[in-house]
Amino acid sequence: DIQMTQSPSSLSASVGDRVTITCRASQSISSYLNWYQQKPGKAPKLLIYAASSFQSGVPSRFSGSGSGTDFTLTISSLQPEDFATYYCQQSYRTPRTFGQGTKVEIK
Amino acid sequence: EVQLVESGGGLVQPGRSLRLSCAASGFTFDDYAMHWVRQGPGKGLEWVSGISWNSGDIGYADSVKGRFTISRDNAKNSLYLQMNSLRAEDTALYYCAKEHTSMPTYFDYWGQGTLVTVSS
Numbered sequence: 422d423i424q425m426t427q428s429p430s431s432l433s434a435s436v437g438d439r440v441t442i443t444c445r446a447s448q449s450i451s452s453y454l455n456w457y458q459q460k461p462g463k464a465p466k467l468l469i470y471a472a473s474s475f476q477s478g479v480p481s482r483f484s485g486s487g488s489g490t491d492f493t494l495t496i497s498s499l500q501p502e503d504f505a506t507y508y509c510q511q512s513y514r515t516p517r518t519f520g521q522g523t524k525v526e527i528k
Numbered sequence: 529e530v531q532l533v534e535s536g537g538g539l540v541q542p543g544r545s546l547r548l549s550c551a552a553s554g555f556t557f558d559d560y561a562m563h564w565v566r567q568g569p570g571k572g573l574e575w576v577s578g579i580s581w582n583s584g585d586i587g588y589a590d591s592v593k594g595r596f597t598i599s600r601d602n603a604k605n606s607l608y609l610q611m612n613s614l615r616a617e618d619t620a621l622y623y624c625a626k627e628h629t630s631m632p633t634y635f636d637y638w639g640q641g642t643l644v645t646v647s648s
Contacts, residue, residue, distance in 0.1 A: 422590070451632075452632060453631075455632075455634040455635070457573075459573075464623055464638040464639065464641060465565075465623075465635075465638055467635065470628070470632065470634040471632040471634075476636070506572075508573050510573075510575075510634075510635075512632050512634055513632075515578065515587035516575050516587060516588075516589050516590075517563070517575040517578065518575060519572060519573040519574065519575060521572045522572040522573070
């Protein structure tokens, strides 16, 4: 199985900060990497697919990059509604493994 | 509007069975692969199982292989998860998710989940 490792597991940041979350795959997954946002009590929501493509309606402050084994989700200017948990997921192979999540909290 | 509505969760004793359902609407159900993803209390997302549009390709997480069975009824626009020999560690909120059709794939719509609690 492909293991997905996110870092950090949590972070504290202020509104307006630039935030970067990384995701590393245990083997190459090309660009088969998705990012989801989950708020408490809600279902996950797709933000970025294929490593760097925006889902419709996602604010432009979110961006994704990377290929192979190393990927990054960046929030250019953190907004109050961005405080949530973020998950990466590989869609290269079954099982479709997720990272363990990164919780973004208010500083 | 795409809607996925899960049902069938509840409190069940260890070793017993439960069948989850996911009713889909707002899209052509038999064009898309579907998946089950779960989230234990205070934990992250765990992919459980997936099924192709025609049920020809099915996969399971190692943690549920041999105990859970995924199926679908395209005539009823419904996805199912038969869960047997349930364990305490299967306690979770179970989501169904629709998979975008072309590669690279992703889960573009999720239901709100149905809660399964395994406890004596």
